[in-house]
Amino acid sequence: MRIATWNVNSLKARLGKLEEWLCYAQPDVLCLQETKMSDAAFPALAFAALGYESAHHGNGRWNGVAILSRVGIEKARAGFSTELPEAIEECRILTATCGGVRVASVYVPNGRAVGSEQYELKLAWLKRLRGDLSASTTPDQAVAVCGDFNVAPEDRDVWDISQFAGATHVSEPERAALRELEDWGLVDAFRLVYPGVDGLYSWWDYRAGDFHKGHGMRIDLVLVSRALAGAVRYALIDREARKGMGSEKPPSDHAPLFVDLDI
């Protein structure tokens, strides 16, 4: 099974590129983030034409997550398993069972600035995610949590850690919240494949030519449960898709990540 994740930064703006990418990358399951779309506008028919069933959770202007699957979608659930005020969940998580794997597409809040109200919300959201996982499944089951975590797990996951003093995405509380997910029983699949390779990123700021300078961060992750870790065969961040694939329209600021599992 090839499972992928991509923050598309507006599905409406990226639909053509996404269709093209589906045709050559051939994922079995794809988690999308930042669709910036309402459920009513979600182009399910376009995906069905390519052989994908889909589910979407979005309100329109901000956030929005989706799952596409050509190995079935069952028991789709928008939001966390227990009700929370809308301001906390914000259309940032969608979970479904695809080909026997419980898949979550997550868009973790950005956090804006360390110590801000939004930063505290980010930490609370990650804690909530862990609570949700332990309430609804176990690491002995096939689970994959995929998406834009807005956290770089280690210093080597950013282009120059000295440029990030006091910044979000690298702060210790954020990393600790991510480690709590791993302590529950999730493994960073990309690092299983590239344990010793630095300089591999999934996001680059649109500004200042950051992509071409190699000024990026690895914040898009596929976390697999212990039950699946042994099945990880290959992983890749598709930097070509970040280049724009020859189109005039700008690409997303994120590259897609896919992981191949022997299941």
Place this chain on the structure above:
DNA sequence: ATGGTAGCGCTGCTA
């Protein structure tokens, strides 16, 4: 040079 770009949508917010 305290900058820069993109999306949404029409004003300024979010990233």
